Amino acid sequence: MLRIDFYYWGDQCPHNAINRDKLKAIGKDKGYDILFHDISRDFDLAGELNIYSPNLTVFNREFRWNGPVSLKAIEVFEKGSLPERAPYIIDMSENIVKGDLKPLTEETVFDTYNRCAPSFAKQCCHSKAGWIREVREKNDLKNLGFLHYLNGECVGGAEFVPSVIVPYPIPRDEGTAFLTCAFHSDPRLDYKSYPLEKLEEDLKVLGYKELIAIASEEVVFPNGPLKWFLKQGYADLGQVCYEQTEEARMHLIKKQL
Numbered sequence: 723m724l725r726i727d728f729y730y731w732g733d734q735c736p737h738n739a740i741n742r743d744k745l746k747a748i749g750k751d752k753g754y755d756i757l758f759h760d761i762s763r764d765f766d767l768a769g770e771l772n773i774y775s776p777n778l779t780v781f782n783r784e785f786r787w788n789g790p791v792s793l794k795a796i797e798v799f800e801k802g803s804l805p806e807r808a809p810y811i812i813d814m815s816e817n818i819v820k821g822d823l824k825p826l827t828e829e830t831v832f833d834t835y836n837r838c839a840p841s842f843a844k845q846c847c848h849s850k851a852g853w854i855r856e857v858r859e860k861n862d863l864k865n866l867g868f869l870h871y872l873n874g875e876c877v878g879g880a881e882f883v884p885s886v887i888v889p890y891p892i893p894r895d896e897g898t899a900f901l902t903c904a905f906h907s908d909p910r911l912d913y914k915s916y917p918l919e920k921l922e923e924d925l926k927v928l929g930y931k932e933l934i935a936i937a938s939e940e941v942v943f944p945n946g947p948l949k950w951f952l953k954q955g956y957a958d959l960g961q962v963c964y965e966q967t968e969e970a971r972m973h974l975i976k977k978q979l
Contacts, residue, residue, distance in 0.1 A: 724800045725755045727780040731889055732762040733853035734902060735776035736839045736846045737790050745779075748793055761889040769891040774936045774963050774972050775944045776902075787967055789943065809969040810941045812907045814950045818915045821872040825865035826881055828855040833869060833876040837906045857883055868917040868924075878906045878913030880921040885934065891962070892934060892974065899925050901935035907942040907950075918954065926979040933977050936962070938970040951975050 728745055730738040742758065749756040761768040771778070779787045781799040798805040824830050828851040832844045839846045854866055861884055870878035885898040892900065901921075904914045925933060935956070938946040945951070952958060956975040963972040 723753070723755050724796070725757075725782050726796070727757050727759060727783070728777070729759045729761055729767070729771065729773060729780070730777045731768075732760060733849035734883075736835065736842075736850045738777050739849035740839060740842065740846055741777055741779070741791050744791065744793075748796060754796075763889070765889050765891075768889040772891065772963050774890050775965075785967070786965060788965055788970075789968070804967065807967055810943050812942050812947070813909050814907055814947060815910050815912045817910070818912045819870075819872065819877070820916045821870055821877065823868045823870060823917060823920055826854070826867040826869050826879060827858070827865050828852070830869055833871075834879065837876060837878070857887070861887070863928075868920050870913055870917040872913075878904075878917055880904045880914060880918040882921060882925065882933070890936070892936075897929070897931040899930045899933045901933055901945065904935075904945055907946075915954065922977070922979055930979055932979055935975050936972050937975050938968075938972050941968060941970050943968050943970055944972070946970075948973055948975070 726745060728741060733739055745756050748754065759767065761773060775788045777788065779791050781787065785799055785804060787795065795805040831851050831854055832847045835842060835844050835847050857866060866883060867881040868879060869876050881902045882899045883902055885892065885894045885900040886896060888894065888900045904918050906913050922933060935945055937948045937951045939948045941947065948958065956977045959974040959976055961971055962974050
């Protein structure tokens with residue numbers, strides 16, 4: 723019998739809930755042994771598995787798969803093989819766009835579905851909205867970053883949380899913020915520099931001394947590419963993980979605010 727372990731950081735990413743629902747349905751239909759692990763408060767487990775993304779699916783305690791999961795991919799894993807997966811590589815544009823910015827809250831997060839989960843409708847952000855509200859209220863924050871709009875449509879954004887609540891094996895302290903996501907990467911226009919710049923300014927006012935993140939060398943998962951962040955003034959603190967399926971060589975990066 724195929725064993726599937728799904729590790730997820732609460733509802734930090736809309737695909738956490740999407741994957742949970744999908745795996746529950748597939749498990750019921752196929753009879754797979756599926757276990758669910760919320761790493762939100764289990765920092766030791768996240769460290770043991772070296773997790774640096776909001777969701778990780780492990781097949782038969784061996785094959786690792788980050789991001790959205792499909793029945794087709796699961797069937798390939800069941801046969802003991804690795805599904806083909808093209809690395810998500812985008813040559814980032816240096817043409818910075820400046821539209822309108824809105825705070826990222828449980829209300830505005832619904833505007834991100836077309837970038838985060840375009841195959842799903844706005845309801846895919848319901849769980850994420852609840853997560854944002856909980857993080858905001860527990861940490862006395864007005865928002866978790868900023869969303870970027872052009873012609874009324876969300877085209878990018880930058881999200882953060884206090885590093886002390888991040889389950890990944892990273893440095894944590896009260897003066898450090900963690901960049902969960904900077905999006906949207908595009909070869910024609912740079913949609914994420916503007917909201918990231920605003921977020922950095924806001925974090926400094928809030929008393930944070932530095933902003934850290936995980937960025938991959940070439941692929942944009944979970945953030946990247948690394949060279950783009952280096953141009954924004956971030957320092958490369960070295961590789962922390964390599965995810966073979968995504969061809970993601972992840973680095974810890976930091977910027978003094």
